[in-house]
Amino acid sequence: MDFGKGDYAALKKIRDEHLTPADVIKIITDSGLRGRGGAGFPTGKKWSLIAQEVSDEKYVICNGDEGDPGAFMDRAIMEEFPHTLLEAMVIAGYAVGARQGVIYVRAEYPLAVECLQAALDQARTNGSLGDFAVTIRLGAGAFVCGEETALINSVMGQRGEPNPRPPYPTTRGLYGKPTVINNVETWANVPNIILYGAQHFKNTKIFAVSGAVQKPGLVEVPLGTTITHLVYDLCGGAKAGHTIKAVQIGGPSGGCIPARLFDTPLDYESVKAVGAILGSGGLVVLDETTCMVDFAKFFVKFSASESCGKCTPCRIGNQKLGELLDKLTAGKGTVADLQQIEQLSQMIIDSSLCGLGQSSPNPVLSALRYFPDEFQAHLHGNCPAGVCFHGYHITDHCVGCGLCARQCPVHAISGAPKTQHCIDPQICIKCGLCAKICPVRAIKGGN
Amino acid sequence: MQITINHQVYTFIQPQTILAACTAVGIAIPTLCYEKSIGVIASCRVCVVEVVGRRGLVTACNTPIAEGMQILTNSPRVNQARKTTLELLLADHRLNCLACDRREDCRLRRFASQYGADKNAFAPSKPLPAPVTSNHITRDNAKCIKCGRCVRVCKNFQQVGVLGTNGRGFTGEIGCAFGGDLATTKCIACGQCVANCPTGALSETADLPTLLQKLNDPAVHCIVATAPSIRVALGEAFGFKPGTNVQGKMVAALRRLGFAKVFDLDFAADLTIMQEGAELLERLHTGQNLPQFTSCCPGWVNYVEQSHPELIPHLSTAKSPMGMFGAIAKSYYAQKMGLKPEQIYLVALMPCITKMDEITRDDIKDVDLVLTTRVVIRLLKQQGIDMAKMPDELFDDPLSLSSGAGLRFGTSGGVCEAALRNLQDQLPRPVKSVVVSGIANAEKLLQQIKAGTVHYDFIEVMACPGGCVNGGGQPSDQSLIQDNRGNAKKRAATIKRLDKYNTLRKASDNPAIKQLYAEFLGDPASKLAQQLLHTKFCDRA
Structure with missing residues (x-):
């Protein structure tokens, strides 16, 4: 595998110019680099906190547990620039006084794991890491392990559950020792900042743009770029015949921003001010075919199924929130349900133990804030996007070819060969694939 | 440091949590997962308070107070959050409070009632799991709030660690690995999980109908030992x-x-000391099987048999006081009363769940029923007997008189103290002894002994932290900041005080014990004493 041998030029610069750990931290602080994982904590400040700690052992962790649906920035970096990550970790180790590092990658990224391992082997052979030891640890499939305290528990072989903070990992992290933990994308910025100096850092952020745009993909732009520029100029705007109505930023912890606010610059504060979060950079573009109630429900159910179950509001609250939204999308919602959704969402945010719970109702609250009409419409049995209530059904034009049954992603269609098939509405996710592929156009419904 | 709580200004000198500060000034904050000795878990989220300037609510149990902090414990936001949390817990809870073993001791019920939490605020989402009974412990996960206390005590206090969460999120359940049966694990049945459960999710089995039937049967001679x-x-x-x-x-x-x-039962504790002391003396003379470990605590015995079978020869072969009492009651006492052993129904009132397990052992079967302190409380309340209005009465003869040393068995260190006090003048050399409680501590000691860093002749182990005063069958603390260990310390202090004022200092001075040996057993080494008062252990690893 070849991703360059990695010249570790930033490390070389530190050696050649005799930069002290304090110098390194100052460069990072001056660059204004902030955590790319979601919370946006200033990286230089985090490092200086750990550098101040007195301890016989300190650790450096690279958080590669990228789990937001539709986000794959970190994956691309791990697969293409593994040496950059290793170099950054060694730099941090030098800056804070740590000699051991752990890269935590989700097991669902086998190629990334392979690339990191290959790079690590190369670096060890070449002696690029000096006396800094790095190990790679695989996640076991839990989204919450992207939360730093849960990740640390997982690395230690414990159940991947968050711990209450304080103490923060900066004082008591891996094996109870001060620990620097940063996201992959944050690490990836470090060597270049050292190499080219703080003043040349453009503070760019990678967004994983997906959904209803012509050119989805990874886009790296300076923070402060407007949504309009990103969605229309860089990603080609709406698909033919459709109108973009909102973007969802920040995955299950984020929120939606309606088209009328597309002048919002993409930076930590501005996005937060309109009720979303920058998060790790997942950006889903939505057009008029997406129902905001259904979309919010998807994220709530994702959070509910990924909740570790430790604290009450997240464990039970998200479950009940999902069920209340189910009532709405089934056309059985009441005004009281809508009030309860709002009140319960606020309570989950207020009372949950970790970031997962504290942010899980954000998609619901922001959808309620910007698209109240869609919620109201559902109370009257109407889904403006035509997604809810309208299931698909198979008419008697069906020739029983079985194509739909084979292609259905959730196996909702059954029937004997050459007889009329039927769709189980309980299983159907209304993706519309069957209607699209039916050779005799026997499947009706949807929009 | 100056802070305000509900707009009132208070000054605190010591750093402490919001929970401690509020409690100190008389402002109650509900807690479910917090127990002082277990420490912060912060999972239940009912202790949330508002701190002006903080984005979300904060948990009082783990947030330290800071200079200038403005705390609100009763704002609408706090009340609503607490109420909603309790309602979420009740939504899928088996709400049969009237028939629940915990009844008024249930913290969930107490706070739900205080906040007016509505069981029907949220529709239930899943069928309620059925209760499961194993190792004399019944787990009803339909009443479990997943606070994690049982998991913590099993792992941290006892280092047995057979409890954990299976699955995650809403479908996760507390139980043994892969939903296995407790009886097939290394569970020692200490019952600390039950004693620390804030709801009725964990309870001990109790055959009260049989007891009530026996008590009302004129052909049965019902006796109880406490x-x-x-x-x-x-x-x-x-x-x-x-x-x-x-x-x-x-x-x-x-x-x-x-x-x-x-x-x-203190009488039998004196008897245990006579036998166990004689055994220790012999081992000191021969130098074999030292150190000698006590074997009064069945939780410890279970642990040795399951996890350290190599130590079995080191355990004292003397039966526990309860085992000895059973053997004497159904032989010596039966003879004295002119009764057949099977006419006697012997109930032992114990602070312990493991004792229920102990009476299933082959040679401890003389005891017919074990009741924990909690179960007796329930029984007394059910039968309308008000302790406060009872006169002070004396125990019956002849199996009650005891030395102060016998009473000391109820607290960690008591067995060692009683044994050495009794043997004082007979020891061939100074004896090095040590006392531990809590299996986690015992395990640490065992590791040190194995490493050869420490040497002892006589080691007392009690499975529950602090000894029987903090046993798995004892009532839990009902105060707001739950402190079971604190209560146990108060109980232990009383025991030590009672021992101090008891004029009978040691077992061998006890006239009732002397009489028993003179009339019946002969001496500790006699065949009868060995047959009735000693037992065997088996490798169950």
């Missing part, structure tokens, strides 16, 4: 301060329940 630590714990449920000695009232109450005779 363990040392019961008298200092039983009063708590009847309005007495923790640590109050209610021995006299306890005897009277048990008589009112219908027991023909009420005996003191």
Whole structure:
């Protein structure tokens, strides 16, 4: 595998110019680099906190547990620039006084794991890491392990559950020792900042743009770029015949921003001010075919199924929130349900133990804030996007070819060969694939 | 440091949590997962308070106070959050409070009622799991709030660690690995999980219908023996301060329940010391099987048999006081009373769940039923017997008189103290002894012994932290900041005080014990004494 041998030029610069750990931290602080994982904590400040700690052992962790649906920035970096990550970790180790590092990658990224391992082997052979030891640890499939305290528990072989903070990992992290933990994308910025100096850092952020745009993909732009520029100029705007109505930023912890606010610059504060979060950079573009109630429900159910179950509001609250939204999308919602959704969402945010719970109702609250009409419409049995209530059904034009049954992603269609098939509405996710592929156009419904 | 709580200004000198500060100034904050000795878990989220300037609510149990902090404990936002959390917990809860073993001790019920939480605020989402009974412990996960206390005590106090969460999120359940049966694990049945459960999710089995039937059967001679630590714990449920000695009232109450005779198990503790002491002396002379470990605690015995079978020869072969009492009651006492052993129904009142397990052992079967302190409290309340109004009565003869040393069995260090006090003048050389409680601590000691860093001749181990005063069958603390260990310390202090004022200092001075040996057993080495009062252990690893 070849991703360059990695010249570790930033490390070389530190050696050649005799930069002290304090110098390194100052460069990072001056660059204004902030955590790319979601919370946006200033990286230089985090490092200086750990550098101040007195301890016989300190650790450096690279958080590669990228789990937001539709986000794959970190994956691309791990697969293409593994040496950059290793170099950054060694730099941090030098800056804070740590000699051991752990890269935590989700097991669902086998190629990334392979690339990191290959790079690590190369670096060890070449002696690029000096006396800094790095190990790679695989996640076991839990989204919450992207939360730093849960990740640390997982690395230690414990159940991947968050711990209450304080103490923060900066004082008591891996094996109870001060620990620097940063996201992959944050690490990836470090060597270049050292190499080219703080003043040349453009503070760019990678967004994983997906959904209803012509050119989805990874886009790296300076923070402060407007949504309009990103969605229309860089990603080609709406698909033919459709109108973009909102973007969802920040995955299950984020929120939606309606088209009328597309002048919002993409930076930590501005996005937060309109009720979303920058998060790790997942950006889903939505057009008029997406129902905001259904979309919010998807994220709530994702959070509910990924909740570790430790604290009450997240464990039970998200479950009940999902069920209340189910009532709405089934056309059985009441005004009281809508009030309860709002009140319960606020309570989950207020009372949950970790970031997962504290942010899980954000998609619901922001959808309620910007698209109240869609919620109201559902109370009257109407889904403006035509997604809810309208299931698909198979008419008697069906020739029983079985194509739909084979292609259905959730196996909702059954029937004997050459007889009329039927769709189980309980299983159907209304993706519309069957209607699209039916050779005799026997499947009706949807929009 | 100056802070405001609900707009009132307070000054605190010591750093502490919001919970401690609020409690100190008389402002109650509900807690479910917090127990002082277990420490912060912060999972239940009912102790949330508002701190002005903080984005979300903060948990009082783990947030330290800071200069200038403005705390609101009763704002609408706080009340609503607490109420909603309780309603979420109730939504899929088996709400049969009237028939639940915990009844008024249930913290969930108490706070749900305080906040007016509505069981029907949220629709239930899943069928309720059925209760499962194993190792004398019933787990009803339909009442579990997943606070994680049982998991913590099993892992941290006992280092047994057979409990954990299976699955995650809403479908996760507390239980053994892969939903296995507790009886097939290394569970030692100590019952600390039960004693620390804030709801009715964990309870001990209790065959009360059979007991009531036996008590009302004129052909059956029902007798009861009470363990040392019961008298200092039983009063708590009847309005007495923790640590109050209610021995006299306890005897009277048990008589009112219908027991023909009420005996003191302290007598058997003295007997244990006679046998175990003789054994220790012999081992000191021969130098074999040292160190000698005590074997009064069945939780410890279970642990040795399951996890350290190599130590079995080091355990004292003397039966526990309860085992000895059973053997004597159904032989010596039966003879004296002119009764057949099977006419006697012997109930042991113990602070312990493992004792239920112990009476299933082949040679401890003389005891017919074990009741924990909690179960007796329930029984007394059910039968309408008010402890507070009972006169002070005396135990029955001849199996009750005991030395102060016998009473000390109820607390960690007591067995060692009693044994050495008794052997004082007979020891061939100074004996190095040590006392541990809590299996986690015992395990640490064992590792040190194995590493050869420490050497002892006599080692007392009690499975529950602090000994029987903090046993798995004892009532839990009902105060706002739950502190079971604190209550146990008060109980232990009373026991030590009672020992101090007892003129009978040691087992061998006890006239009732002397009489027993003179009339029946002969001496500790006699064949009869060995047959009745000693037992065997088996490798169950």
